[in-house]
Amino acid sequence: MNLVSFGLIFTGVMLNAAAQILMKAGTNAIGHFEFSTANILPIGWKLATEWHIVTALFCYxxxxxxxxxxxxxxxxxxxxxxxxxxxxxxxxxxxxxxxEAFNPTKLVGMGVIIFGVIIISRA
Structure with a gap:
């Protein structure tokens, strides 16, 4: 894989990660909500106008x-x-x-993911 290909994949990964963090920040800003017939429009409007969520969709x-x-x-x-x-x-x-919580179990899981990506990328 050349540098341009790696750069594109890396950029895609970072954009997806940024979008997820922005989505979570947006839902944190809005707060917990339930979907019901009565609040579909109000919640939909809040979601559609929350800048974190709009930026996340742009990243996607x-x-x-x-x-x-x-x-x-x-x-x-x-x-x-x-x-x-x-x-x-x-x-x-x-x-x-x-x-958010960060613990040794997550660290081990991340190590497994990194190791797996290294193995696959060399195949």
Whole structure:
């Protein structure tokens, strides 16, 4: 895999991770809600106008374009597993930015993911 291909995959992973963190920040800003017939429009409006969520959707849109570019250069059997690195990025970002728990079990799981991605990328 050349540097451009790696850069595209890395950018796609980071955009997906950013989108997830932004979605969580948006739902944190809105608070817990229940969907019901009575509140579909009010909650839908809150979701559609919450800047974190709008930015997350923008990140997803850009990531689709980046991902298409990546897939034009890298076999999907190598590229797709690399998306799992978003789990690692998200766990660290959620701990750092959102104060979510980070423990040895998550660290071991992230190590397994990283090891798996290394194995797949060398195949």
């Amino acid at each position: 849109g850009i990531s689709v374009v980046v991902w298409i570019l990546a897939l034009s250069r890298v076999p999907v059997s190598i590229a797709f597993p690399m998306l799992s690195m978003a789990y690692v990025v998200n766990a660290i970002a959620a701990w750092y930015l959102l104060g």
